[in-house]
Amino acid sequence: MKDFNNTYPDIKCFENEPLSKYTFTKTGGKADLLVFPKSIQEVKEVIDWTNQSQMSLTVLGNASNLIVRDGGIRGVVMMLTDMKAIQLMEEELIEVQSGAGLIEVTHFALEHQLTGLEFACGIPGSIGGAVFMNAGAYGGEVKDVIQEVDVLTRDGVFKNYVNSDCHFSYRHSVFQDNDEVILAVRFKLTKGDVQAIKQEMDRLTFLRESKQPLEYPSCGSVFKRPEGYYTGKLIQDAGLQGYRIGGAEVSQKHAGFIVNVDQATATDYTDLIAYIQQTIWDLNHVQLETEVKIIGEEA
Numbered sequence: 001m002k003d004f005n006n007t008y009p010d011i012k013c014f015e016n017e018p019l020s021k022y023t024f025t026k027t028g029g030k031a032d033l034l035v036f037p038k039s040i041q042e043v044k045e046v047i048d049w050t051n052q053s054q055m056s057l058t059v060l061g062n063a064s065n066l067i068v069r070d071g072g073i074r075g076v077v078m079m080l081t082d083m084k085a086i087q088l089m090e091e092e093l094i095e096v097q098s099g100a101g102l103i104e105v106t107h108f109a110l111e112h113q114l115t116g117l118e119f120a121c122g123i124p125g126s127i128g129g130a131v132f133m134n135a136g137a138y139g140g141e142v143k144d145v146i147q148e149v150d151v152l153t154r155d156g157v158f159k160n161y162v163n164s165d166c167h168f169s170y171r172h173s174v175f176q177d178n179d180e181v182i183l184a185v186r187f188k189l190t191k192g193d194v195q196a197i198k199q200e201m202d203r204l205t206f207l208r209e210s211k212q213p214l215e216y217p218s219c220g221s222v223f224k225r226p227e228g229y230y231t232g233k234l235i236q237d238a239g240l241q242g243y244r245i246g247g248a249e250v251s252q253k254h255a256g257f258i259v260n261v262d263q264a265t266a267t268d269y270t271d272l273i274a275y276i277q278q279t280i281w282d283l284n285h286v287q288l289e290t291e292v293k294i295i296g297e298e299a
Helices: 002-007 040-053 100-112 127-133 192-213 231-237 267-285
Strands: 014-019 030-036 057-060 066-068 074-080 084-090 093-097 147-150 158-164 181-188 218-221 247-249 257-260 293-294
Touching: 040 181, 066 084, 066 257, 066 267, 084 100, 084 158, 084 181, 093 100, 100 192, 127 181, 181 247, 192 267, 231 267, 247 267
Parallel strands: 030 074, 057 074, 066 293
Antiparallel strands: 014 030, 084 093, 093 181, 147 158, 147 181, 218 257, 247 257
């Protein structure tokens, strides 16, 4: 890894860095090398270096809807949280780098009297992660307001996608299939009444704070919504709220969340996820699919 430091002394990096310092669950093993590029050029340099060195590269946003297994991640992990510029391109067009927080972007839109992103005012992910997952809440999804996405392929080639190229569907985008690195996104919004926008954001913030267990570390919503069912109700009806493995517990406030109540490990999380899936299958013959992304090696 010394080669990287010597070649790119200006790119912030850490060797054998515990990813538990960055994940929202506060769990996860070490990255061999963790890098934080702060520009598109630095992202390209990291990709070029890993290709030349024949090292694996894992790209993360802000690690909110993510579980990193306790064995950590080999090779290079690139977190894009230092790429967070937000700018108004035209009257109703916002350009955002992929590491910017979705919540910060909704407040930027409010400041410029732009409506369309209110649904996302409480989603803690980064823009890149939100596009990757087609994040949504309260009836809205990011696909509804995305105009274009700029990416860098794993071969170091710049590409641009318009909305229809992204193949958005429920919690899915083409970027889950092609593994390209999301660099920037342009949101097409519309002019609105600033008071009405703020009232809607305040309403949704109240709903989120009253229903979700924000007082504990968690990975957000764990499971996708199975067709015809509500995940939280299935788990609640199964009597699993409060069920715990190690330090990971099915939230007593919202059954769709698993919270870290006592120094949980990633294995506690994945074991609890498997237990919930098996229980719901046994009771209802419903297969719960994870929304949270689980990566890395076992301990």
